[in-house]
Amino acid sequence: MSSGPRAASLFDPALIKPAIVESFRKLDPRVQIRNPVMFVLEMVALVATVLMVRDIVGGAKGVGFTVQIVIWLWATLLFANFAEAVAEGRGKAQADALRRTRTETVAKRLLGVSDMFEQVRAPELQVGDVVLVEAGDTIPGDGEIIEGVATVDESAITGESAPVIREAGGDRSAVTGGTRVLSDRIKVKVTAAAGSSFLDRMIALVEGAVRQKTPNEIALNILLAGLTIIFIFAVASIPSFADYAGGAVSAVVLIALFVTLIPTTIGALLSAIGIAGMDRLVRFNVLATSGRAVEAAGDVDTLLLDKTGTITLGNRQATAFLPVRGITERELAEAARLASLADDTPEGRSIVVLAKEKHGLRGMEMGELKARFVPFSANTRMSGVDHEGAVIRKGAVEAIIEHAQGLGIGKMIPPDAERIANDIARQGGTPLAVSRNGQILGIVHLKDIVKGGIRERFAELRKMGIRTVMITGDNAVTAAAIAAEAGVDDFLAQATPEAKLKLIREEQAKGKLVAMCGDGTNDAPALAQADVGVAMHTGTAAAREAGNMVDLDSDPTKLIEIVAIGKQLLMTRGALTTFSIANDVAKYFAIIPAMFLAFYPQLDTLNVMSLATPQSAILSAIIFNALIIIALVPLALRGVRYTPGGAAALLRRNLLIYGLGGIIVPFIGIKAIDLVVSAVGLA
């Protein structure tokens, strides 16, 4: 996981200063109107200010109290703006770093068949243009390599300093504008117009410029607006109730009560929570095309994973030499090693490695061996060497049997060869027969190696309530064995792109949200169909377009972090909403007795906090209401802790902390502020 310059500390002075300036700029009602609660607060603060001016001009009594209330109303608003500005500031810092990499690039646009090119500025490139990129050049735009192979430094995007290989054809053909070719030369077909490239999208994303409210955020905003309206009713009816009781309540006090009741705490922090959530995702090196996708990740029920490269290491490896009766293991290992020396496939190399590890067989290059290498062909389905008159072959069991019979030397096919081969297949491995001069020596066990630690990752997903399904082209027997070893919940064997799509649709029809990781072009339809499609950054452009997230580290198990971030985002909103509403209980107990004391002295019994005077009670409540916002900014930016586990346990914990805590904390806080306020003599 790379972090580097991306993880700015919470209260970095470099972020604080512009955030303070920004807090004032955000007082513009056109900005505030996007957040109903804060907009109402601003309108009410304006009214209070007008009343204050009237009182000052009219020389009314007790104007000092009014001035203090008005100051704290504006402070509440500024604190809310500050929270949002800090969250945005952190994104801006990252965006600036990205922007520096997007310096003016000059592209070499190819003119036709030959390597003739003209120099154009990168923004002038059109989709479909083919450009030449040579060692040292910056790739001018997103595209697909159509010719050549190169090492590319992608640290600008991924933060990963080790260069990566990009080549034409296959699943490693996509390149990103702004990255640099270190060696060789490639021809790239441009796939994204200037302004809509990956880098542009990334900058816009971390800056929060394109931030749209997510569905749950919209729903929560409606809830908060509804509560605000309820409190309008509750407060607006007080003057006539007071009038009936033969008293009066000043407008400033009513405004103070109203502001403390409406959910300003969550209202103030709502957008900061959203921005910080996206920011956390970016720091995990995942880019989401929308906040909606991040929220959906929190809801995922089923996760589809490709076997190869995700659950297992990319290739099969030799794990055992199993000789037939009468042959020693060393004999088999030696023959297998010879047959594989010139074999450049990962399987071949793993046989050489195993022979060295187990039997100390080493040395000798093909050159000094004076042997003739017989490469693998689809026709014979085997490969091998002709060495000092010996014909050594390895390949699929049936192919080797056919080969042995074909040599016609009349050697018996060892009866145990087939038994060994079947055993291996049952364990999910691939049997590879080895023969010398038509005599079958034994079987090499090629095995899919399950990645270390993957089992624990799946267990964690299960605790989150997510079912994992492995997708593989293997037959069912092999797939079942690997699925059991890796600890996935289910598997789809002999999967075709259509079968994948069908599986996703079936899961969705059952009411489940499906996430899928993929990199190949043939994954694109499934990525698009899945509710959360995470494309690997190393994947093809088609896959990256189809998904709604891109993982820059190309780590499929990253989904665990993505899910956790999605959940954290929702939990933080829910927890602060609960806290905000629970706070109101204490605020009522502070303000109601103070408000009505003049005409119903018996209501002093409700003053359970024994606040010094009615004025100090009201002032303390409004100061608490403002300060709690600042106090909760770190939590809003960091997010509520998420530990995988049952929903009931999570809820119990959060209700205890934010619900019960939300009721108790303000009683203590308001009392403490009241002590200070009355000690200093503010009211």
Add this chain to the structure above:
Amino acid sequence: MTVNGWIQILVFIAIVVALARPIGGYLDRVLEGERTFLSPVLGPVERGFYWLSGVKPTENQSWWAYCGGMLIFHLFGFALLYGLQRLQGMLPFNPQDMAAVAPDLAANTAMSFATNTNWQNYGGESTMSYLVQMAGLTVQNFTSAASGIALAAALVRGFARAESRGIGNFWADLVRVTLYVLLPMCIVLTLFYVWQGVPQNLSPYVEATTLEGGKQVIAQGPVASQLAIKMLGTNGGGFFNANSAHPYENPTALSNLVQMLSILVLGAAMTNVFGRRVGDERQGWAILAAMGVLFVVGVFITYWAEAGGNPLLTALGVDPSAGNMEGKEVRFGEALSALFAVVTTAASCGAVNAMHDSFMPLGGAVPLANMLLGEVIVGGVGAGLYGMLLFAIISVFVAGLMVGRTPEYVGKKIEAREVKMTMLAILCLPLVVLGFTALATVIPAGLAGPANAGPHGFSEIFYAFTSAAANNGSAFGGLTGNTMFYNSTLAVTMAVGRFAMIVPMLAVAGSLAAKRKTAVSVGTFPTHGGLFIGLLVGVVVIVGGLTYFPALALGPIAEHLAMLAGSVF
């Protein structure tokens, strides 16, 4: 408080819980149009109604078609009842020669019965002819109750159905509930009440000579039949002015028990219908349990306040063990009066067997609070369930966020549209309650109403609008309601409290029905356990408390504290 009192209370609760499941099963079959043991007899009648009215009972109505049908139906009901009252002088079954009811009172009463409120600004025996009582009021008692159950069924279908365009058929629901549930049960109950001594006749009033030689007019009428539906349909409108405190309307302890049971039985059973429909009866029990918690707490406070007696009287040497018997019937005592008061206000019934106005301040605050919470503690038939489910939506929304998932309830995702409509429905009540109370406490026409001064007078006004908005209909007493101002404002309050809430509620039903069901996983917050019950109770209390705390502080709380300080109003 006595052990005997608590045993009576607990026996009552046990019977309600025991009846919820069997009756819920029957209701569920009826609402789904399945065969019941009454089908051989009532099936032809049911089909006859459809044939006469041209209704296709299998037609699956969209939420707005369902809603439109319901609104038109009640508009006609309102007009019919208004007309009957205005014309009663010219119509038969009027042995006492009652004159036409005044327009504002007639409109108030018509709205009151069409909305299942049964707020009564009139005295039954001195205002209404037998024809109006039978063909007007009793008919509305049936239809408003049936409509409430139908509406709850529609919301339940919203949760239960997946990717469905419709939420059922209003006309079929209405006919089935009336025919298979209300009518048969009321026939049985009527016979029972007649056996207990409730009159059922069309005779003129009887004049009797009392022991002292004075003359007393004893009212008569078809009381038992009206009484049966008044309780079962949580209507609450008394045949007599004294309602169920009148010896002819509630003669014995047994009739008192059966009346209380019939108030709660259908509402409690509806929670079971919900559980059955969504495929997990525990969901229904959880809702009922949340209602039960609020109920028991209410009973405890009221009983405690009433049994304790008035400390001011105790100070004067009155034996406190008798409790506060002012305004109570001796044949019921504190325990059953307190229980009845909580039952009738928890369930949006509004019938009374004691005068709530005479309760201790805190004892009277409980019925008030029950209504302010939105009549969700079992609630009116149907209305209680849909009210509580709306609160469940809000609870699940906040809780769902806290477990890190898009909130969902019984497999349905709760999204912006549901939250918006739910908030609209919840907003109706405080708007009219606080708005009209604020108006009435400052203008002379409003201030002319209460009989008492100070916080108690405030409570009388506040209680009236609360009772009307919650469609409860119980009166605190003391308020002179038969004036132009109160007749009209209370009528508007009742209409908003019923219909303005139903429209967004049905929108929620329609929107839920169209959604697909999501699968349950470890990450899904279980809504059938103690945690959810606690959460739901907490949300109901906190939302209600936060909305009405200032008003409660100036009413019952101020009065209670003043009493402790030695002054009464």
